[in-house]
Amino acid sequence: MKATSGRVLLIVLACIVVGLILMWWSTVLPVPWGALVSTFGAVVITVGLVNGVSDLFLRQTVARDLMSYMASDRRLVESGLDGMQALNNVDWSSFVPFARTIQCYTNDPSSFRTLIWHHILDRSAERPKEVELHFLDPSSSTLETVANQLGQESNTYRSILEEVIQDVEDDWKKSKRHKKSSLVIRTTQAPARHAYLRCDQRYALFIDPLDGHRGQNYALLLRSDRGTYPSIQWLDDSINRFQSNSKAPRYSDRAEENDDHLIEE
CATH class of the missing domain: 3.30.870.10 (Endonuclease Chain A)
Incomplete structure (x- = not known):
């Protein structure tokens, strides 16, 4: 789980860096290419942050819920309830x-x-x-x-x-x-x-x-x-x-x- 979290953080940081580079580059490009590259950079940052939050928090929450469900299911089986x-x-x-x-x-x-x-x-x-x-x-x-x-x-x-x-x-x-x-x-x-x-x-x-x-x-x-x-x-x-x-x-x-x-x- 820790290794997975580390990889996710690296990907998020990479997306942020790439997005910032694209947004900086857009300032020296002529219209309309500058606006297009700036928008693309913002999208890269947004996608990286959203996926990072999803992987780091939502996936772990789902994993905990699944483990809790499996434990409850085992207790249900052990109770004999059919x-x-x-x-x-x-x-x-x-x-x-x-x-x-x-x-x-x-x-x-x-x-x-x-x-x-x-x-x-x-x-x-x-x-x-x-x-x-x-x-x-x-x-x-x-x-x-x-x-x-x-x-x-x-x-x-x-x-x-x-x-x-x-x-x-x-x-x-x-x-x-x-x-x-x-x-x-x-x-x-x-x-x-x-x-x-x-x-x-x-x-x-x-x-x-x-x-x-x-x-x-x-x-x-x-x-x-x-x-x-x-x-x-x-x-x-x-x-x-x-x-x-x-x-x-x-x-x-x-x-x-x-x-x-x-x-x-």
Whole structure:
């Protein structure tokens, strides 16, 4: 950088010297040649100064901004953030196909059934998948609060929850799923801080009205296949901690889950 700055200064000085020489020479030339050479000398000086300022200051500013951007981009990659999209615009069909383990908690069962569930169901027929779904318990004391934050009547929201949970179970039983695919449905008394979908190393965190957001809901998309970073570890720990507080399976066709349920009973 210092060598480049030195070369730029030499070029600027050379332009100034050449321009001054031309302007001095113009004083001894006859009209109109004197005026023409004087103008050309002034142009040489101006071009040299403008290019010098551009190279010395603007280029260095751009370089610093670029380095700052690259550092920010690296931090963004290390955070695991892969994008942010409206729920309706996420390509859920490409989000779940190769995941072996799929885990989800949703505050909005209707959107889950409409946007995501059928993709999970279809892909579970093609490849072995361990699916674990968590819903707010329809008998939860927090149901009215969650329903209000979603802009729904508590009785309506309870009915939707019951309906979606039952539909998911019925859909699964009727599906031609892979023989090694399994489903566990659990309910929880308290909602998660964020609804989420975890598909192996890919994550979606749903930004919904529980955070005071109104209008179009969005999803933060993250992935951990680029490396293990503290943010991803924190997210995994949070999800695992939440799931450990869920009740015994409401439905399960996974052998070990059924065994655990029998022991609890």
